[in-house]
Amino acid sequence: MHASTPPGSAVTPARRDAARLVAFGAFALAMVALFSVLVPVHIALYQQPAAFAFLFGVLLCASPLLAVRFPRSGVAAFVVAAIALPLAVVDATTAPWPWSVPAMLVFFLFIGVVAFLHGWRLALLAWIPAIVGTLAVAIALAVAVPLVASVVNLVIVTAISGAALLVAVLVASRLRVGAELTREREVSAQEQSRRVVVEERARIARELHDVVAHGMSLIQVQASTARYRVPALSDDAAREFDEIALTARTGLTEMRRLLSVLRTDDQDADLAPQQGLADIGELVQTVRRAGAVIDATLPPAASELPSAVDIAAFRIVQEALSNAVRHAPQAPIELVVDVDAAALRLRVRNAPTGSAESTPPASHHGHGLLGMRERAALVGGTVSVGADPDGGWTVAARLPLAPDAPSAPASDGETK
Numbered sequence: 001m002h003a004s005t006p007p008g009s010a011v012t013p014a015r016r017d018a019a020r021l022v023a024f025g026a027f028a029l030a031m032v033a034l035f036s037v038l039v040p041v042h043i044a045l046y047q048q049p050a051a052f053a054f055l056f057g058v059l060l061c062a063s064p065l066l067a068v069r070f071p072r073s074g075v076a077a078f079v080v081a082a083i084a085l086p087l088a089v090v091d092a093t094t095a096p097w098p099w100s101v102p103a104m105l106v107f108f109l110f111i112g113v114v115a116f117l118h119g120w121r122l123a124l125l126a127w128i129p130a131i132v133g134t135l136a137v138a139i140a141l142a143v144a145v146p147l148v149a150s151v152v153n154l155v156i157v158t159a160i161s162g163a164a165l166l167v168a169v170l171v172a173s174r175l176r177v178g179a180e181l182t183r184e185r186e187v188s189a190q191e192q193s194r195r196v197v198v199e200e201r202a203r204i205a206r207e208l209h210d211v212v213a214h215g216m217s218l219i220q221v222q223a224s225t226a227r228y229r230v231p232a233l234s235d236d237a238a239r240e241f242d243e244i245a246l247t248a249r250t251g252l253t254e255m256r257r258l259l260s261v262l263r264t265d266d267q268d269a270d271l272a273p274q275q276g277l278a279d280i281g282e283l284v285q286t287v288r289r290a291g292a293v294i295d296a297t298l299p300p301a302a303s304e305l306p307s308a309v310d311i312a313a314f315r316i317v318q319e320a321l322s323n324a325v326r327h328a329p330q331a332p333i334e335l336v337v338d339v340d341a342a343a344l345r346l347r348v349r350n351a352p353t354g355s356a357e358s359t360p361p362a363s364h365h366g367h368g369l370l371g372m373r374e375r376a377a378l379v380g381g382t383v384s385v386g387a388d389p390d391g392g393w394t395v396a397a398r399l400p401l402a403p404d405a406p407s408a409p410a411s412d413g414e415t416k
Contacts, residue, residue, distance in 0.1 A: 028065055030109070035061035038102035046097070047090035056085045060103060064110040071118045075126040078110055083133035089141070098134040098150060099157045107157065108164045115168035123165050131158050205262040207311070213255050215307070220248035276310035277344070280317055280337060287333075292325050296335040305344065309399045312375040313337070313344055316383065319368045320348035320395040328353050328393065343381070344399045352391030372397070 035057055042053040060081035067074025086098035099107065107130065115123035131154065138150035223245035227238045275283070277299070284296045305313070317335065324333050328350040336347040369385055372395070376383045381399035388394055 024068065027068075027109075027113070031061045031065055031106070034102050034106050034109075038100065038106070041095075041100055041102055042085070045095040046088075046092055046100070048088045052088045053085075056081045060085060060106055064106065064113050067110065067114050068117065071114060071122055074110075075114065075122060078126055079129045079133065082107065082130040083137060086134060086137050086141075093146070093149075096153050098138050099153055104157055104160070107161050111161050112164045112168040115165045116172045119172075120165065120169045123168070127161060127165060131161075201262045205259050207308075208255060208262075209259060213252060213259075216248050216252050216255065220245050220252065223248060275314045275318075276307075277305060277313050277337070277339075279314055280335075283314070283318060283321070284335065287321050287325060290325065291330075292321075292333055293330075294321075294333045294335055296337075298335075298337050299339050305339070306379070306401060308379045309344060309381075309401060312379050312381070312399055313346060313397075315375055316346055316372045316395075316397050317348065319372050320346070323368055323395070324348060324350035324393065331392075339401075341401070343401055346397040346399075347394065348396075349388070349394040350392055352388075 038061065039050075039053050039057045042048045042057065043050055046053075059077050063074045063078035063081060065074075066077060082103070085103060086092075089097065092098075096104075111123055111127055114126060134157075135154055138147060138154065142150070223241045226241040227233050233241075281296070281298060284294055284298075288294055317337070321333065321335070324331070331350045331353045333351075334347070334349045336345075338345045369383075372385075373383045376397055376399060379399050381397060383395065383397045385395050386393075
């Protein structure tokens with residue numbers, strides 16, 4: 001059928017088509033069953049000629065099936081059959097007329113299907129002519145059949161068929177609204193996914209610009225000026241440095257092309273140098289101005305750190321402070337940043353607030369925690385996140401300053 005079913009993300013087109021085919025098969029089976037009852041009833045109770053009852057019985061019962069695919073042809077066939085079927089009647093004093101019981105059921109199903117699939121206007125185009133036409137037949141044959149009984153029959157049929165039309169319209173409207181809401185949710189989810197992808201591409205572009213491109217630029221400058229900075233440099237060594245400089249320039253050109261692909265037109269400003277360890281103090285002041293109580297222990301002076309470690313440290317502290325403020329508002333926060341010759345260590349802990357929602361659950365796996373772990377892993381470091389015995393929450397990270405530096409396990413205080 002052409003009914004609009006709310007599309008679900010787990011419903012494939014093949015399954016939807018199969019469901020429609022099953023529904024149409026069940027509907028066709030119901031029409032065959034009604035036809036097999038309608039023809040004998042009209043022949044036996046109304047003493048209609050068999051050929052007449054068979055012809056218009058087929059037309060009446062086939063019209064709902066025809067209306068599924070060809071609604072206007074189905075409406076025309078139904079109206080003709082509904083008006084013609086009561087005509088050739090000899091005796092209708094002991095049975096409902098002009099609508100027999102099987103014809104009533106076909107009428108109700110027909111009106112419901114047309115209203116559900118094609119709207120109330122087309123359903124009214126079949127409903128009104130069928131009622132008015134059979135009323136005209138009842139008036140025309142009032143001599144043979146009591147008009148009062150015919151009017152009662154028509155009132156019952158009109159009321160029930162009108163209710164069927166109304167219910168079908170309401171159900172169809174509800175399904176259409178549900179389908180629209182589902183489509184809106186799908187569009188929103190796609191837009192969210194697209195935004196996440198764009199943000200991730202922008203982040204990668206910033207990392208490449210600040211870390212990789214910066215390092216390659218230094219290589220190119222050092223290699224290009226080596227012959228002027230190093231006295232008594234042999235010609236072979238000078239040529240080797242020139243080759244290194246050329247390779248670095250080629251790599252920078254490819255890097256620029258990659259950055260132009262990764263970033264969109266409105267993200268040019270995002271390629272400005274990112275914050276590092278030296279900016280954590282300003283970050284702490286910003287969070288304090290927002291109302292948080294932070295006890296920060298920072299290095300006395302900014303150490304010379306690898307660019308990737310410097311950026312990762314700031315982002316991890318930023319995310320950890322954001323989580324602490326969000327999940328434990330008004331709770332005191334302790335921040336410790338320590339740098340030695342081997343690694344940079346971070347520790348952000350918020351005290352318990354006494355609220356059941358003061359800290360995230362132990363099974364919490366948000367994008368922020370995942371992002372912190374990914375940033376640490378990029379520089380060979382580790383991040384541990386967990387609840388403290390007193391109900392607080394601690395984020396601890398260790399970022400090695402050299403690529404081959406071993407990642408020591410976090411201390412007891414860091415794994416709480």
